[in-house]
Amino acid sequence: MRSIVWFRGKDLRVADHGPLASAAAVGEVIPLFVLDPFFFAPERAQGLPHRMQFLLASLVSLEANLAHLGSRLLVVPGRSVEVLPRLAAAWKADQVLAHRWVEPFARERDRRVDEALARAGIAFRLFEGETLLPPGSVRNGQGGMFRVFTPFARACGAKLDLEPALPAPRSLPPVPGDIRADTVPIPSPQALGLAPNPRLQAGGERAAHQRLKAFLEAALADYGVGRDRMDLPGTSRLSADLKFGTLSVRALWQAVAAAGAGESGRRYLNELLWREFSHHLLWEWPEVLERPFRPAFEGFPWREDEAAWEAWTEGRTGYPVVDAAARQLKSEGFVHNRARMVAASFLTKHLLLDYRPGEAHYLRWLTDGDWAANNAGWQWCAGCGCDAQPWFRIFNPTSQGLKFDPEGAYVRRWVPELADCPTAFIHEPWKAPQAVRQRLDYPEPIVDHAFARERFLATAKGHLGPGAP
Numbered sequence: 001m002r003s004i005v006w007f008r009g010k011d012l013r014v015a016d017h018g019p020l021a022s023a024a025a026v027g028e029v030i031p032l033f034v035l036d037p038f039f040f041a042p043e044r045a046q047g048l049p050h051r052m053q054f055l056l057a058s059l060v061s062l063e064a065n066l067a068h069l070g071s072r073l074l075v076v077p078g079r080s081v082e083v084l085p086r087l088a089a090a091w092k093a094d095q096v097l098a099h100r101w102v103e104p105f106a107r108e109r110d111r112r113v114d115e116a117l118a119r120a121g122i123a124f125r126l127f128e129g130e131t132l133l134p135p136g137s138v139r140n141g142q143g144g145m146f147r148v149f150t151p152f153a154r155a156c157g158a159k160l161d162l163e164p165a166l167p168a169p170r171s172l173p174p175v176p177g178d179i180r181a182d183t184v185p186i187p188s189p190q191a192l193g194l195a196p197n198p199r200l201q202a203g204g205e206r207a208a209h210q211r212l213k214a215f216l217e218a219a220l221a222d223y224g225v226g227r228d229r230m231d232l233p234g235t236s237r238l239s240a241d242l243k244f245g246t247l248s249v250r251a252l253w254q255a256v257a258a259a260g261a262g263e264s265g266r267r268y269l270n271e272l273l274w275r276e277f278s279h280h281l282l283w284e285w286p287e288v289l290e291r292p293f294r295p296a297f298e299g300f301p302w303r304e305d306e307a308a309w310e311a312w313t314e315g316r317t318g319y320p321v322v323d324a325a326a327r328q329l330k331s332e333g334f335v336h337n338r339a340r341m342v343a344a345s346f347l348t349k350h351l352l353l354d355y356r357p358g359e360a361h362y363l364r365w366l367t368d369g370d371w372a373a374n375n376a377g378w379q380w381c382a383g384c385g386c387d388a389q390p391w392f393r394i395f396n397p398t399s400q401g402l403k404f405d406p407e408g409a410y411v412r413r414w415v416p417e418l419a420d421c422p423t424a425f426i427h428e429p430w431k432a433p434q435a436v437r438q439r440l441d442y443p444e445p446i447v448d449h450a451f452a453r454e455r456f457l458a459t460a461k462g463h464l465g466p467g468a469p
């Protein structure tokens with residue numbers, strides 16, 4: 001049996017890799033990565049600089065790991081829908097194995113590849129693994145997908161019976177000698193027109209395992225409290241590893257469950273279920289990438305305000321946590337979850353700007369930028385998403401800062417103009433004495449909180465109607 005194992009950017013590992021293990025168990029293995037111009041054309045790659053840098057580093061690591069096991073990663077440029085059927089036929093493969101993706105465009109790609117391979121009599125097998133449970137498999141009493149997280153999480157808990165994560169293979173068969181292909185080296189970021197950003201996390205399976213180990217040893221025990229603190233390294237920072245599959249979500253789940261950690265451990269596993277929820281939502285309702293989850297939000301009268309948008313993206317709104325988030329995003333491709341919530345709520349509710357450009361901006365700059373989690377996060381913050389709470393939750397950026405960055409360390413780190421601001425005013429520098437304000441060189445708030453709150457509520461009520469859910 002000759003198998004192509006098609007690595008596709010969300011499974012860049014050798015451990016707990018179902019397609020690789022399954023192929024190796026039945027015969028010859030040809031590991032393949034296709035440099036599809038959909039992502040790798042320089043102008044496309046430049047639109048996702050941090051994700052691309054992480055992905056390329058993870059590919060280099062995968063190539064080394066496969067070589068270490070006795071195999072070889074074949075890297076071929078071209079459109080997947082053409083390259084796969086052509087190479088599978090030329091290489092006389094019996095089957096092509098890959099992990100399932102949940103996005104609508106990926107499902108369409110897989111449908112076309114499946115069709116073309118079927119015409120050539122070659123099997124195409126998709127493995128689960130991006131999520132803990134197959135998307136579409138967690139149903140409510142009526143057989144539908146849950147619209148609210150808590151019952152979804154409960155149903156997952158009742159259903160979860162994970163097989164142990166697969167260890168990395170001890171060795172792999174060499175790529176068969178008759179395989180010929182126009183392979184190319186893995187491109188460098190520079191070759192795609194990207195200036196490498198030294199502040200990003202290192203990609204690759206080994207780096208992922210080091211991050212996991214560090215988290216289990218240093219932060220898991222206090223995660224229940226630490227997860228909300230923007231000023232502390234209290235979270236796992238494993239989101240890009242889950243996104244690119246340098247660590248499988250199943251292996252992570254099992255490592256945390258085995259570590260125990262009581263309530264903190266449970267809180268962490270619950271976060272993994274939020275990730276699960278977002279993927280199942282996108283599977284069920286692929287249209288959410290284009291439209292609000294709550295139909296009542298269609299045609300919402302978002303404002304147009306170029307100056308406000310620029311202030312938000314550049315971190316000059318005069319609200320310290322919002323500005324810190326904007327700058328952290330571009331600097332290191334990451335934003336703390338609470339800062340994401342505050343910043344996204346501010347854009348949509350304080351500035352009354354459409355969530356979609358904000359969502360796209362995050363997708364552009366986040367290293368963990370993921371269609372499902374990012375869309376769910378943005379729609380939740382904008383009020384139009386899947387949420388048990390009504391749409392009128394409005395984060396107060398000042399009280400969020402006071403509570404979750406009490407000394408202002410997060411703000412000082414990312415907004416250096418405020419480094420010397422007295423702690424008493426760090427989250428509301430507009431209240432500092434005039435002499436302090438002059439020294440700080442930091443903008444006045446772009447909008448008054450109470451005014452913005454009322455404006456959003458009035459606008460939303462006007463659009464949704466008084467009794468709108």
Ligand SMILES: Cc1cc2nc3c(=O)[nH]c(=O)nc-3n(C[C@H](O)[C@H](O)[C@H](O)COP(=O)(O)OP(=O)(O)OC[C@H]3O[C@@H](n4cnc5c(N)ncnc54)[C@H](O)[C@@H]3O)c2cc1C
Pocket residue numbers: 227235236237238239240242243271272274275276278335336337338340341344362366368369370371373374375377378381
């Ligand atoms: C506006 C907005 C946009 C977001 N965009 C993304 C995105 O593009 N990619 C992404 O992975 N996450 C996104 N999130 C969710 C969350 O902010 C990040 O997963 C988290 O900050 C990553 O840091 P961590 O790995 O240290 O998290 P930890 O606190 O260590 O959490 C562990 C893991 O659980 C998952 N997780 C945690 N919170 C959430 C959540 N609310 N929704 C879904 N999964 C979650 C992540 O995979 C994370 O790595 C977004 C949230 C918001 C509010």
